[in-house]
Amino acid sequence: MNSGLRGNNKRTHSVLKSFTFAFAGIKSAVKKEKNLQIHLVISAAVILLGIMLAISRLEWIMVLFAIGGMLSLELMNTAVERVVDLATEDYHPLAKQAKDIAAGAVFIYAALSVIIGAILFLPKIIAYMS
Numbered sequence: 478m479n480s481g482l483r484g485n486n487k488r489t490h491s492v493l494k495s496f497t498f499a500f501a502g503i504k505s506a507v508k509k510e511k512n513l514q515i516h517l518v519i520s521a522a523v524i525l526l527g528i529m530l531a532i533s534r535l536e537w538i539m540v541l542f543a544i545g546g547m548l549s550l551e552l553m554n555t556a557v558e559r560v561v562d563l564a565t566e567d568y569h570p571l572a573k574q575a576k577d578i579a580a581g582a583v584f585i586y587a588a589l590s591v592i593i594g595a596i597l598f599l600p601k602i603i604a605y606m607s
């Protein structure tokens with residue numbers, strides 16, 4: 478019975494630890510990665526624009542998916558860069574492929590996010606200004 482309780486406590490503890498590790502990862506990436514800092518500033522600006530233009534619930538869902546996906550992908554890209562740097566300090570074609578493919582994933586999502594942002598915001602901005 479005791480061991481069961483201990484087991485449960487251990488699981489709760491482990492979930493809390495996982496959150497701590499995740500936040501530590503986000504913190505270290507935000508501190509060191511300029512691209513991530515730029516994405517955060519742009520995300521804040523987009524959220525402000527969404528509030529100012531009073532976008533709908535569905536539009537908020539799309540905006541939050543774009544922002545969340547972008548930030549998550551940027552973190553994954555940073556993780557790939559770290560693992561590659563850990564694997565080799567020398568030039569290696571596979572290291573280049575891994576980093577460039579991860580950067581490509583970020584680029585595709587960023588480009589689509591810009592298109593989504595333009596579709597959502599441009600008509601509202603034009604209507605607001607005219």
Ligand SMILES: Nc1ncnc2c1ncn2[C@@H]1O[C@H](COP(=O)(O)OP(=O)(O)OP(=O)(O)O)[C@@H](O)[C@H]1O
Nearest residue numbers: 512558565566567568569570572573574576577580
């Ligand atoms: N060990 C390596 N072997 C081969 N090419 C590498 C290696 N490390 C980096 N590169 C390549 O060199 C270029 C610059 O990589 P670097 O990691 O310095 O910057 P980055 O990929 O733009 O990352 P960051 O976003 O941190 O600036 C990229 O094309 C990358 O694929």
